[in-house]
Amino acid sequence: MGEQSMVRRGLLGVAVIGAALACLWTAPAAAQVPIARADVNADCTVTMADVTLVRAALGRRCGQAGFNPAADTNGDCRINNTDVTFVTRNINKPVCEAPPVPAPTIAATVTPAANSQGWHNRAVTVSFSCTNAVSCPAPVVVSSEGAGQVLSRTVANTAGVTATTQVTLNVDMTAPVVTVALPPSALPGDDVPVEVSAAADLSGLYRTTLFVRRNAEDTRLTAPFGLAWTIPADAPAGLEEPVEIVAEDRAGNFGSIRRVVLVDDPDLTDPLVGVSAPASAAPGSAIPVRVDATDDRALARVLLVSTVDATTTPVQERTDGPFSFQAVATIPGDVPEGSIVTFSVTGTDASGNTASASAQVRVVTLVETTSLEVQVDPVFSPTFQAGAVLTGTINRGQGAAPPPPVPIVASVAPLTGRQGETVQLTVAGIGTAFTNLTQVALGPGISVLDVVADDPTTLRVRVAVAPDAGVGPRVVSVSTGQQEALLASAFSVLPGRGLVTGTLVDADGQPIANAQVCVPNSAVCVTSGADGTFTFADVEVDTRRVVVTAPGYEG
Structure with missing residues (x-):
């Protein structure tokens, strides 16, 4: 029994050792x-x-x-x-x-896309899409105007590898400011040229179009963008044709301007012109030459010249009124006695009609004695109680030098001033003795603020024109002691400038918005507001008539 137990224990130990060996x-x-x-x-x-x-x-x-x-x-x-x-x-x-980290990518998308000319006329949103990037940029809104604006963004992956994208933007959100030049009137059948330009336009003009009564009459796609229009040959005189010029820039912005062209009758009437000057003058002397020019419609140019021995010299030219004026001319100092100086004036009206007149001045160094004989008739008069013959002489005895010139006001500049304005005038005289005490008068409604004499023949005069001063020409009176000089129509008062307001309504009393309101025969136009109101900020205060064109309305 004991041996068997020992054997079992021995076998068990072997088994355990074997199991341990197996595990190892x-x-x-x-x-x-x-x-x-x-x-x-x-x-x-x-x-x-x-x-x-x-x-x-x-x-x-x-x-x-x-x-x-x-x-x-x-x-x-x-x-x-x-x-x-x-x-x-x-x-x-x-x-x-x-494994290697994939390279990043980034792409930009522009919304809205540029037009065919490569421009935007509104704010632009640039969005980004990315792959394999640590982060992707947020969208960017570009609202600043400018050409060639570069927007760039860069991304990176976890390994530090980068990728970049950029876009170039042309942004113009401002409508072109259109200016035109065209005649205020024309004849039936006339070709009317229209010069067009756009100020301060970033992207540049792309197209101009001329509309007459909302019908497109002409279009230009290349510089100088000038337009043309032919007035119908059967257009009645007095017809006011509403003309609109629309300009489009390369970004797609539109600007427009409206004008009215009056269909006129043919002008076959020549201007009326006249010129006067002293009958004689000494060599080297300054003389006044008076020019009067009028036309039944409008003068365009007045030219005054002097001619001595076939040599013509311009004296004064005017292309703006007033066209009746007094000029100062000098007789050449080397002209021999007895020579004739001819002063000629030519007036040209807006239709090209011309008229001329002339006056002659004889050059003298001595004044001849002239007999003066006066016959009084009737014999009995309030002045004379018996018939009589008066005889005598004028000027000085034979062989005397010419008398000193009578003082005159030769010219005043500028020629006009508006109601309510303060104007600095320059007064030029002949034979005058101006001083700082010289008195100057221009009639009711014009106050003289100060007078400064630069020399005996030149005055600087500052005047205030009252807002209610009478409109029209004035006589300028200049007095120095007992010496007085006058010049008629030397200065004219023009109507003052101010606000003119109004409201446009239709037959039902509803406001007319976005109508073009223009002062006839001028470049002054405004657009009515949503409530139909309009305001001219700087027009003559006597403006009473306007021309209106509005979408959906005739006339």
């Missing part, structure tokens, strides 16, 4: 475990994240819930501290080569 054979030593088994999460580097995964599965065996085969580093179907130690010992060791 199936579980490889820690040094034999590949280091790659420490990379539990298979990211090619052993980190604390791998340790965390092992500890999360501690105590689990094969087949149990929560058993993580990757955490069983030695493959013994048990996750224990041996696995934790193995992973911890290999922290920060690379176990494989990680």
